[in-house]
Amino acid sequence: MAEYKMFEGCLIGNRIPFIEASCRKIFDKLGIATSQAPFSCCPDPTGFANFDNDGWLAIGARNLALAESEGKDIISLCNGCSNTLKLVNHTLKHDNLKKDKINKELSKIGKEYKGTIDVKHFVSVLKGELEKIKNSTVKPLSGLKVACHPGCHYMRPSEVMETDDPMHPIDLKEIVAACGATVVDYGEETLCCGSSVSNAYEDHGMAILKKKMDAVKKAGADCLVVNCPACFQQFDGKQRDLSKKFEEEFKIPIFYISELIALGMGIPADELGTKFHRTRVSDILEKIG
């Protein structure tokens, strides 16, 4: 398999790096090779794109140009980053006027966007390695009931992301099943976590989060699994506030899909930094032994 440029993103890289740890460990086991590059912020498709679209395109194109200069595809660990990089790539490939405008700006800093590489979300890459995942699972997570949250920007907008079904996603479920765990349907799989509306309207984000967690709880899931650090922070970090606000207990353990795969591969939890989770995961770790 060819080497990818690793785009860990600023949220994982600079705030919750234990997610990168589990990703790197399973990539090693699966033979997915990566190398680093001095990428900037992607930048945030739900933040900076709304600030200035052309600036967002230019920064995104500069990141793509860094990978292009080495002729390597990008592997992203974050829905937001892969959303931005894919949208920028798509827009500039289909809109020559924009491409010329952006390249004029990039040329002043000695860069050029050509449109020669692809961007892959790591879940899409893993989805192509289901057999390998099964074969490397030495401690199947049998009996663990897992609810899945692939997150909006893993598959939407579908014309650009070209990953999973936009309203009935299955990739994450198939990976969970490959680890030997049981997928629990809860009926709100495609509902947003409410993270980005929270940036300006915290209450509305909490109301959406409540709807989501109610469904997960009702379905009797042991844990909720995600593949985006922004979703992770929303679910892992805000359940305590949610409990206070609605005077009802919410404490569903949250895992990154790479952590579940790693546990199934027999990698010890303390090497994964699971102690940095806000939600209590020790019961789950005991359960899967």
Place this chain on the structure above:
Amino acid sequence: MATDFEFRKQVLDMHMSGVIKYCYQCNRCTDNCPVAEVTDNAYNPRQNILNALLGFKDAIFSAEKIAIWGCTICDTCDEVCPQNIELTEIFKLLKNHSVANGDAPDFYYLQAKTIFENAKAIPSQPAIERRREQLGLPAVAAPDVNELSTLLKNMGIDKKLKGE
């Protein structure tokens, strides 16, 4: 209500596919919008599309902030719209205007400033650098802050930041 034709042209130009598509106000976007649901339609994507396609600039920008900024950008509306309208692309244009007017929620100015100054929305910090080491991770490859801020300055984007 007056139509602003320049604004209307910008809205129509926003479609990536370049084809003008007509909204017939079926309300499927609003019916499936998680924020419309929890706000009792105080945030209403169908209404935004109607105003945008008609070029009703004043109606959009003189309303409460939430009328534009309530969107959580889940891209559900884009998927369910029977006319294949790229709603979130149009909403992005509205938000860009709101930012330029100085009317966006603080978060957006703060994040842009952080990116301008650090080349990352979340800059590196010593405690996390140590944690990366403990986890056996390589240091994050440092971005070229100078090059990124030059790019943004050349495009005049630094002028949109607040407190500059």
